[in-house]
Amino acid sequence: MKRELVRLAVKDFQVQARSAKNYAITLIVFLAVFLLMSPMQYHMALSMAALITLYRFINSTMYEDEKNNTLRLIDSLPVGRENVVKARYLSTGILAVALLIILGVVTAIIDMAYGSDTAGLAICMFLFYVILMSVYMPIGFRLGYIKAVNINRFIFLGIFILFGFLSALMGNLARQQQGPGPAEGAMILPADMSPVLVMALFAVVTFLLYIVSMKVSVVFYKKRELF
Amino acid sequence: MDVVLNVDRLVKKYEKFSLKEVSFRIPKGYIMGFIGRNGAGKTTVIKCIMDLIPFEAGSIQVFGLDSRQHSREIRSRIGYVSEEQYFYENMTAGWNLDFFGGFYPNRDRDLAASLMKKFDIDPSKKVSELSKGMKVKLALALALAHRPELLILDEPTSGLDPVIRNELLELLMEVVQDENCSIFFSSHITSDIEKIADYVTFIEGGRIVISDEKDAILDRWRLFRVESRYGSAGLAGRLTGVKTGEFGFSGITDDPEGFVRELKSKYPDARYTMEKVSLDDLLVRIVKEENAE
Numbered sequence: 001m002k003r004e005l006v007r008l009a010v011k012d013f014q015v016q017a018r019s020a021k022n023y024a025i026t027l028i029v030f031l032a033v034f035l036l037m038s039p040m041q042y043h044m045a046l047s048m049a050a051l052i053t054l055y056r057f058i059n060s061t062m063y064e065d066e067k068n069n070t071l072r073l074i075d076s077l078p079v080g081r082e083n084v085v086k087a088r089y090l091s092t093g094i095l096a097v098a099l100l101i102i103l104g105v106v107t108a109i110i111d112m113a114y115g116s117d118t119a120g121l122a123i124c125m126f127l128f129y130v131i132l133m134s135v136y137m138p139i140g141f142r143l144g145y146i147k148a149v150n151i152n153r154f155i156f157l158g159i160f161i162l163f164g165f166l167s168a169l170m171g172n173l174a175r176q177q178q179g180p181g182p183a184e185g186a187m188i189l190p191a192d193m194s195p196v197l198v199m200a201l202f203a204v205v206t207f208l209l210y211i212v213s214m215k216v217s218v219v220f221y222k223k224r225e226l227f
Numbered sequence: 228m229d230v231v232l233n234v235d236r237l238v239k240k241y242e243k244f245s246l247k248e249v250s251f252r253i254p255k256g257y258i259m260g261f262i263g264r265n266g267a268g269k270t271t272v273i274k275c276i277m278d279l280i281p282f283e284a285g286s287i288q289v290f291g292l293d294s295r296q297h298s299r300e301i302r303s304r305i306g307y308v309s310e311e312q313y314f315y316e317n318m319t320a321g322w323n324l325d326f327f328g329g330f331y332p333n334r335d336r337d338l339a340a341s342l343m344k345k346f347d348i349d350p351s352k353k354v355s356e357l358s359k360g361m362k363v364k365l366a367l368a369l370a371l372a373h374r375p376e377l378l379i380l381d382e383p384t385s386g387l388d389p390v391i392r393n394e395l396l397e398l399l400m401e402v403v404q405d406e407n408c409s410i411f412f413s414s415h416i417t418s419d420i421e422k423i424a425d426y427v428t429f430i431e432g433g434r435i436v437i438s439d440e441k442d443a444i445l446d447r448w449r450l451f452r453v454e455s456r457y458g459s460a461g462l463a464g465r466l467t468g469v470k471t472g473e474f475g476f477s478g479i480t481d482d483p484e485g486f487v488r489e490l491k492s493k494y495p496d497a498r499y500t501m502e503k504v505s506l507d508d509l510l511v512r513i514v515k516e517e518n519a520e
Binding site: 004007011014015018064067068069070072073074075076077078079080225226227 | 274277279280299300302303307309311313314315316317318322326327329330331332
């Protein structure tokens with residue numbers, strides 16, 4: 001079973017190996033545009049870049065399976081349906097952890113150069129994006145790539161509008177009360193908790209939600225009619 | 228006689244179509260041809276056997292195991308080629324064979340490599356660059372590389388040119404030389420089945436019409452052509468798939484002696500011809516009969 005999982009997870013990376021150049025170009029263009037517009041918001045730019053990579057990875061793997069109808073072939077092999085789902089979560093999880101590490105290290109290095117402290121915020125933002133992906137993936141396993149990607153546009157749009165609205169609201173409140181700025185306001189750190197502890201707690205919550213999302217996806221995918 | 232596949236009163240219901248108590252069995256080491264026109268229910272039966280879709284009633288036993296309870300073990304001992312070939316088109320043929328084949332516990336890499344060579348498939352070629360015939364061969368290589376005990380082929384030859392079709396049929400004949408492997412081969416191309424099958428099962432409208440040894444079927448059934456002046460309702464009623472023309476009527480029967488006896492008793496001078504039937508005649512006449520009912 002472990003071999004099966006690893007085989008399926010490795011496949012997700014292999015089928016996308018040819019797209020690595022496209023990934024790199026997209027990210028460079030995105031970072032260049034974003035940083036030119038607001039250079040000091042580099043932590044935002046980097047966490048968004050990580051999100052783009054993760055989202056694209058999930059979409060491309062789903063797209064490859066559905067475009068080629070290979071889920072049907074896999075379904076006829078001695079492979080459990082639950083393992084198809086678990087493997088996708090494994091490959092996505094591996095990429096998310098790798099992106100998290102890169103994001104943390106790069107932001108910390110830039111922080112040192114600018115004398116600022118935004119690495120924690122960048123990591124928390126990325127974890128928030130992982131939670132968004134945890135909402136998205138079960139939809140993909142239930143409805144398939146094309147329907148999921150369309151539904152997801154509305155969900156993401158709604159969440160980002162809500163997020164922007166809350167951020168602006170908290171910014172206004174902070175200005176009125178001379179409190180923390182909008183970015184910190186979004187985090188609302190309890191005064192006596194260390195940022196590292198908050199980050200660790202956030203990471204645990206994200207991980208738990210990711211596992212719940214996987215369990216839901218397994219149920220959805222087992223019910224899905226492929227034939 | 229060992230039975231590798233036993234389908235017993237299988238019922239599967241869709242809104243506009245259903246399988247009606249489908250029953251047949253395949254003895255070990257033989258090729259069974261599964262004939263029926265498009266939409267007769269061949270693929271639905273195969274999907275039930277492979278446990279790809281649920282069914283309402285009946286049972287399917289493969290290697291003596293229940294198809295639903297032992298689905299995984301059964302699949303590891305089966306080689307399956309579906310009607311359409313599904314591979315990662317942007318990856319190479321070799322990668323696809325290695326990736327999908329790796330899920331079979333008994334996969335034999337050397338056998339896989341030799342099959343690729345035998346089928347003349349370039350492992351470094353992208354699947355998207357392969358012709359339909361080559362994709363079928365790749366699917367067959369995947370299905371054979373773990374030495375399956377049962378090969379299930381769902382219309383593998385449809386859409387292929389006669390040369391490639393013939394090549395594939397010869398390959399299947401070779402496979403079955405190994406008496407451990409049985410083949411269940413669905414097709415609406417009756418000539419393919421006639422060439423290689425030991426047993427034949429006819430399906431029409433979700434119902435099994437005939438299931439028997441091919442030679443027994445071909446020996447038993449006869450096509451009669453009788454002049455119209457001898458055409459009474461009773462006589463034509465003894466035939467299956469009756470076609471009436473200007474000069475007479477024709478139809479098939481699996482009781483030729485009985486038909487001739489009745490014809491002669493009514494019309495001692497009756498002129499008729501009796502011919503052996505091909506599976507194609509049989510399919511056409513049976514479909515006609517079923518649709519008339």
